[in-house]
Amino acid sequence: MKNKAITSRDEDFAQWYTDVVKAAKLADYSNVKGCIVFEPNGYAIWEKMQSVLDKKFKMLGHQNVSMPALIPESLLKKEAELIEGFAPEGAWVTEGGGKVLEEKLMFRPTSETLFSDYYANKVSSYKDLPLLYNQWCNVMRWEKETRPFLRTREFLWQEGHTVHATAEEAEAETLQMLEVYRDFFENYLAIPVITGKKTEKEKFAGAEYTCTVEALMYNGVSLQSATSHYFGQKFSKAYGIQFLNKENKLENAYQTSWGCTTRMIGGLIMVHSDDNGLVLPPKIAPRQVVFVPIGKGEDLQVVTALCEEMNKKLHEADIISFVDKSDRSPGFKYAEHEVNGIPVRVEIGKRDLDGGFITLARRDTRERVQVDKNCDIVATVQNLLNDIQQNLYNTAKKRADEKTYTAITLDEVRDIMYNRPGFVKTMWCGDEACELAMKEIRGTKSRCILENHPHIGEKCVVCGKPAKHLVVWGIQY
Amino acid sequence: MKNKAITSRDEDFAQWYTDVVKAAKLADYSNVKGCIVFEPNGYAIWEKMQSVLDKKFKMLGHQNVSMPALIPESLLKKEAELIEGFAPEGAWVTEGGGKVLEEKLMFRPTSETLFSDYYANKVSSYKDLPLLYNQWCNVMRWEKETRPFLRTREFLWQEGHTVHATAEEAEAETLQMLEVYRDFFENYLAIPVITGKKTEKEKFAGAEYTCTVEALMYNGVSLQSATSHYFGQKFSKAYGIQFLNKENKLENAYQTSWGCTTRMIGGLIMVHSDDNGLVLPPKIAPRQVVFVPIGKGEDLQVVTALCEEMNKKLHEADIISFVDKSDRSPGFKYAEHEVNGIPVRVEIGKRDLDGGFITLARRDTRERVQVDKNCDIVATVQNLLNDIQQNLYNTAKKRADEKTYTAITLDEVRDIMYNRPGFVKTMWCGDEACELAMKEIRGTKSRCILENHPHIGEKCVVCGKPAKHLVVWGIQY
Numbered sequence: 006m007k008n009k010a011i012t013s014r015d016e017d018f019a020q021w022y023t024d025v026v027k028a029a030k031l032a033d034y035s036n037v038k039g040c041i042v043f044e045p046n047g048y049a050i051w052e053k054m055q056s057v058l059d060k061k062f063k064m065l066g067h068q069n070v071s072m073p074a075l076i077p078e079s080l081l082k083k084e085a086e087l088i089e090g091f092a093p094e095g096a097w098v099t100e101g102g103g104k105v106l107e108e109k110l111m112f113r114p115t116s117e118t119l120f121s122d123y124y125a126n127k128v129s130s131y132k133d134l135p136l137l138y139n140q141w142c143n144v145m146r147w148e149k150e151t152r153p154f155l156r157t158r159e160f161l162w163q164e165g166h167t168v169h170a171t172a173e174e175a176e177a178e179t180l181q182m183l184e185v186y187r188d189f190f191e192n193y194l195a196i197p198v199i200t201g202k203k204t205e206k207e208k209f210a211g212a213e214y215t216c217t218v219e220a221l222m223y224n225g226v227s228l229q230s231a232t233s234h235y236f237g238q239k240f241s242k243a244y245g246i247q248f249l250n251k252e253n254k255l256e257n258a259y260q261t262s263w264g265c266t267t268r269m270i271g272g273l274i275m276v277h278s279d280d281n282g283l284v285l286p287p288k289i290a291p292r293q294v295v296f297v298p299i300g301k302g303e304d305l306q307v308v309t310a311l312c313e314e315m316n317k318k319l320h321e322a323d324i325i326s327f328v329d330k331s332d333r334s335p336g337f338k339y340a341e342h343e344v345n346g347i348p349v350r351v352e353i354g355k356r357d358l359d360g361g362f363i364t365l366a367r368r369d370t371r372e373r374v375q376v377d378k379n380c381d382i383v384a385t386v387q388n389l390l391n392d393i394q395q396n397l398y399n400t401a402k403k404r405a406d407e408k409t410y411t412a413i414t415l416d417e418v419r420d421i422m423y424n425r426p427g428f429v430k431t432m433w434c435g436d437e438a439c440e441l442a443m444k445e446i447r448g449t450k451s452r453c454i455l456e457n458h459p460h461i462g463e464k465c466v467v468c469g470k471p472a473k474h475l476v477v478w479g480i481q482y
Numbered sequence: 483m484k485n486k487a488i489t490s491r492d493e494d495f496a497q498w499y500t501d502v503v504k505a506a507k508l509a510d511y512s513n514v515k516g517c518i519v520f521e522p523n524g525y526a527i528w529e530k531m532q533s534v535l536d537k538k539f540k541m542l543g544h545q546n547v548s549m550p551a552l553i554p555e556s557l558l559k560k561e562a563e564l565i566e567g568f569a570p571e572g573a574w575v576t577e578g579g580g581k582v583l584e585e586k587l588m589f590r591p592t593s594e595t596l597f598s599d600y601y602a603n604k605v606s607s608y609k610d611l612p613l614l615y616n617q618w619c620n621v622m623r624w625e626k627e628t629r630p631f632l633r634t635r636e637f638l639w640q641e642g643h644t645v646h647a648t649a650e651e652a653e654a655e656t657l658q659m660l661e662v663y664r665d666f667f668e669n670y671l672a673i674p675v676i677t678g679k680k681t682e683k684e685k686f687a688g689a690e691y692t693c694t695v696e697a698l699m700y701n702g703v704s705l706q707s708a709t710s711h712y713f714g715q716k717f718s719k720a721y722g723i724q725f726l727n728k729e730n731k732l733e734n735a736y737q738t739s740w741g742c743t744t745r746m747i748g749g750l751i752m753v754h755s756d757d758n759g760l761v762l763p764p765k766i767a768p769r770q771v772v773f774v775p776i777g778k779g780e781d782l783q784v785v786t787a788l789c790e791e792m793n794k795k796l797h798e799a800d801i802i803s804f805v806d807k808s809d810r811s812p813g814f815k816y817a818e819h820e821v822n823g824i825p826v827r828v829e830i831g832k833r834d835l836d837g838g839f840i841t842l843a844r845r846d847t848r849e850r851v852q853v854d855k856n857c858d859i860v861a862t863v864q865n866l867l868n869d870i871q872q873n874l875y876n877t878a879k880k881r882a883d884e885k886t887y888t889a890i891t892l893d894e895v896r897d898i899m900y901n902r903p904g905f906v907k908t909m910w911c912g913d914e915a916c917e918l919a920m921k922e923i924r925g926t927k928s929r930c931i932l933e934n935h936p937h938i939g940e941k942c943v944v945c946g947k948p949a950k951h952l953v954v955w956g957i958q959y
Contacts (some may be wrong), residue, residue: 006643008857020540025895027517033600033604035549035596035600036554036555036557036599037552037557037587037596040550040551040552041550042547042548042550042600043547043548043549045545045546045547045615048545048546048547048548049545049546051548052546052805068522068525068526068732069522069525069526069529070519070520070521070525070640071520071528072512072519072520072590073512073514073517073518073519073636074517074551074620074622074636075517075573075622075636076514077514080513080514085840087509093579093580094577095577095578095580096552096575096577096579097575097576097577097578098573098574098576098589099574099575099576099577100572100574100576100586101572101573101574101624101635102570102572102573102624102625102626103569103572103573103624109577110514111750112551112552112575112589119512119519122512123510123512123519126510127510138522142620143548143551143619145551145552147578147580148579149579158578159550159551159552160841161548163875167599168915226874236667248780262627271901284893356552357942403503458810461756
């Protein structure tokens with residue numbers, strides 16, 4: 006039985022995506038062009054992501070702050086590459102308090118400028134370093150085409166900004182945060198990823214280099230999912246962040262930034278969900294287990310009491326469960342909890358109870374199993390949640406592996422990208438011209454460079470010259 | 483011994499306030515006019531406030547969402563009073579993506595318009611109601627004069643927006659949330675408050691009525707600290723939120739909104755802090771206890787081990803404590819933790835240990851007491867934290883009571899407001915002219931109306947006509 010409100014993902018992936026977002030009540034279009042309303046079901050996923058990541062950040066010594074949302078034009082212009090990169094997408098406040106402003110302010114597209122300006126006033130000695138700050142906030146980029154979660158004018162994110170006394174320490178921070186993201190994707194979101202450096206062309210405006218987390222969606226399109234940048238001294242020179250080092254000499258500080266966004270919700274959908282709606286890995290599901298009592302009158306009272314008893318046991322084990330006691334039919338409830346992606350549903354009816362069992366339905370495979378009504382419910386549910394988490398990862402990993410190809414010639418790349426898109430690994434000479442040639446093939450872009458590959462020196466897939474890098478390419482969201 | 487970086491609050495309260503904000507590293511001025519940087523110590527207080535309130539909201543059935551930050555002018559104009567009220571403070575985005583926009587967008591000063599527009603599409607039957615949504619976000623009001631936390635162009639807040647099938651239910655929600663705020667102020671922030679309805683002149687633009695939480699600062703100035711509004715059908719008529727009621731008739735829905743802001747941090751400072759810096763009630767302190775090990779070499783190792791052992795016990799009891807193992811002198815540490823307002827400091831030195839005791843210093847009274855080194859540290863610290871929480875409330879309550887006056891004549895009001903400002907209770911006829919006459923006295927404004935007073939009918943303090951209300955007045959921030 007298929008959810009009729011949802012188009013098949015194999016028929017029309019784009020429509021399927023929109024249907025799932027709508028059916029699971031994750032987001033709604035708003036009357037503000039290019040912006041969405043994050044509805045309770047969608048926002049709750051973001052809150053869960055925040056709670057996991059925020060704890061990890063803090064355990065690594067980071068502290069949260071809040072910078073202004075508006076950036077004066079003059080402050081933006083201090084670092085040339087950044088303003089060039091973001092000016093085309095800028096949203097500008099030009100009027101305030103009933104007057105045209107003397108200087109216009111950009112709604113932050115990212116906050117390197119504000120953090121750097123702040124750090125310049127706070128840092129004077131190596132003893133002040135490092136400063137490890139992060140903020141959770143909204144940002145604005147005036148995109149032309151938008152899709153819920155994947156690309157919207159306003160989105161929510163976190164941006165970490167750190168400043169260090171040495172390049173080594175700042176580079177270690179860049180890699181450490183990349184690893185935090187990788188771990189989060191694989192072990193919480195159950196999404197296998199590839200990590201590596203961006204090419205010069207694809208790196209963040211103003212960065213020395215950008216590290217990226219790249220994931221492959223169900224349809225073989227790749228999604229840039231989180232980034233971690235090493236800035237070296239670029240911003241510290243532009244904004245004057247100087248300190249007396251241990252040799253008592255004035256030196257420019259070394260910086261990083263790293264971020265991930267509400268786009269991750271889009272990634273979750275496109276990796277795990279199916280034609281019946283949302284599928285969520287238990288570790289990131291805002292609600293992990295629902296109990297549905299079945300029956301009428303006195304029978305219903307008996308099974309509801311049992312549901313509540315088991316529910317309480319799960320709560321004591323920190324499992325997020327609830328009892329659906331609403332006045333709707335079991336079939337209606339099943340459909341709703343399924344489309345909403347609640348990982349485990351426990352069905353308890355009087356007749357089953359008399360037969361000595363209860364039924365557990367898992368959302369990922371949609372299998373229903375009967376278990377002894379006197380089983381250890383905590384262990385049984387916890388095992389099932391663990392199994393779902395692992396199964397979602399395994400399924401995504403198997404698919405990503407099947408859709409990850411190696412190509413020696415452009416014809417091979419073309420064949421792959423048009424007929425069975427995915428990640429394509431090729432050798433590359435390092436020239437931007439060859440990157441642009443790849444883009445001719447259905448918009449294929451480099452995702453990242455894989456380090457230390459044994460085949461360096463073999464031929465570039467485009468020009469045939471000796472290759473400097475092994476690169477992963479993909480069609481991108 | 484007094485902190486030299488901080489002006490005495492009895493000498494110059496405004497300068498004292500600024501000094502405390504700076505010395506405790508709560509916020510810094512930014513290069514964005516009228517906006518501040520919330521530094522780690524200040525933002526951590528906000529996070530703590532959020533965690534307490536968010537849990538309370540959710541336990542009452544509210545869910546979090548996120549609406550766009552920008553509101554098209556046409557959408558704003560649908561409700562005349564709201565746009566009139568907020569237009570003078572509006573910040574407008576007029577350029578985006580390199581073009582002048584066809585329609586300008588206001589950076590949200592508040593989000594009644596967006597929520598109402600959204601609800602209009604979501605509500606069609608009484609079965610859809612109530613919808614109980616809240617968002618934590620930034621808002622922008624183009625103020626002319628700004629002060630950290632108290633009044634800044636951009637600030638952080640939560641805004642709850644609910645929609646109901648009956649007026650009774652919506653009014654009950656308005657009062658329920660007022661009570662949530664009152665409880666939060668008195669039992670978490672340790673700030674005694676007065677609650678009641680705003681006068682017509684002081685109510686929120688577009689509300690049927692506004693309930694408010696009013697607090698008195700150390701210097702006798704009052705601070706509007708949280709508000710809860712009943713809208714009736716005003717917005718639902720302007721934005722077309724209609725539903726089929728139980729009688730199957732089309733009816734406009736009933737709405738509320740309620741909010742509190744980062745201004746509460748300013749209130750905390752102005753009620754509890756002193757000439758030595760920040761003082762925080764334990765229930766809202768991001769860090770409640772600091773252990774300072776004292777000594778050198780082997781001695782230091784012994785006392786540090788004991789600090790860590792006790793620290794672990796406090797953690798197990800959910801007390802937020804840490805050991806300051808930094809390489810700085812005890813005196814330096816004491817001063818820093820004191821200015822930062824950490825409620826309890828535990829000092830452990832080898833000599834004291836040999837004498838059989840350790841020392842506890844409480845931030846509120848700055849008293850230091852010696853306790854047996856073998857005491858139940860969890861119970862001892864917990865008792866002290868409870869005592870500090872209660873003492874801060876009692877001190878603030880005693881002061882507020884002393885500064886709450888009753889006046890029969892304008893001369894009395896004048897004498898009070900110029901010589902010993904505070905809350906002044908008077909009878910009032912209900913005419914705006916009399917409210918404006920009060921404002922002539924050092925800007926005195928009505929704080930709120932107290933309900934059901936036995937003296938209704940006595941003379942208005944201004945005009946002498948029969949009074950309709952007992953009103954609390956104050957000089958405001």
